Amino acid sequence: MDSLLEKRNPAMTESDVLELEGFLPYRLNVLATLVSHSLARVYGERFGISIPEWRILATLGQFNEMTAREIGQHSRMHKTTVSRAVSTLEKRQLLARRPNDQDMREAFLAMTPDGQSIYAEIVPLARSFARDLTQDIRPEDLAVLDRVLAQLMGRLNASSMDREEEA
Amino acid sequence: MDSLLEKRNPAMTESDVLELEGFLPYRLNVLATLVSHSLARVYGERFGISIPEWRILATLGQFNEMTAREIGQHSRMHKTTVSRAVSTLEKRQLLARRPNDQDMREAFLAMTPDGQSIYAEIVPLARSFARDLTQDIRPEDLAVLDRVLAQLMGRLNASSMDREEEA
């Protein structure tokens, strides 16, 4: 791959060229895609769970009962994505609905015992995946990473580049 | 949104629960999606360029001429994605093919003058987008971010969780 170095574009000065390898949006995208797909392979192959489905289980693991709207807000998924993933999980009986008598438009969603037992199996896998990923990184660097990721998220949310639900 | 804090799942102890908000794969994914879409809006609305198309232009900006295979390696895109984006760029005359007489299976791809002028317009926009994104972050933290992202990428590549081209 070093052969590419011999092919630098001679028509451009350094200031004209944007280095993709050092460009933060590109790097974040490549990294996040690799991470997501690697992790999805862990729970996907074993339990037949998609990324949206996992996010819903993860949300219901943290909060006992939630409406679809709340799940979407917390896991940052579009309401149609949530609706379809909830429906799949319901068919597989990993999740159940309880009507809200105060507002019949919505329902409270919670994991069934089957859902909880899959969740209980996935959580340690997910934890060990994240641990493997970060095991070579110094703790103080991880702390910085934490802070910087939070700052970047804050910056993006503040710039109102966001979606319907948050408008 | 703090009302959610009142709803923590009482059936689970803290060690059973995985906090989505603190889970690195989830945070990377949400952040990268927000960043990509925000940036794609910048060049998408203005120039009608998709993410794969932009990555190809960016690669050809760095390297004068490349084959589709080399572009795919450098920009980490699947060969079918590259093939289709190249074809679109060619139709719009932002990119041209030059046959390789030594190997007629492949062709050398390069930006046309029109492609270069769009590239020259996008690069400052992309730079200023990245600058806006990181302007509140301390330089020493950005240096750590750089190093950690590289470590994470290295870790994922090493784990052979990768795609066809790199097998």
Next chain:
DNA sequence: TATTGTTATACTCTATAACTATA
């Protein structure tokens, strides 16, 4: 036989819009 690239096809995730049923 292996490789470059294209195309057909399909899958995932996301998004818009139209709809329902409630409020």
Next chain:
DNA sequence: TATAGTTATAGAGTATAACAATA
């Protein structure tokens, strides 16, 4: 009028497989 949720539909982006041309 507005909101929660569903469904139809479409659009990216990605992937597999089959293929043509070439090595």
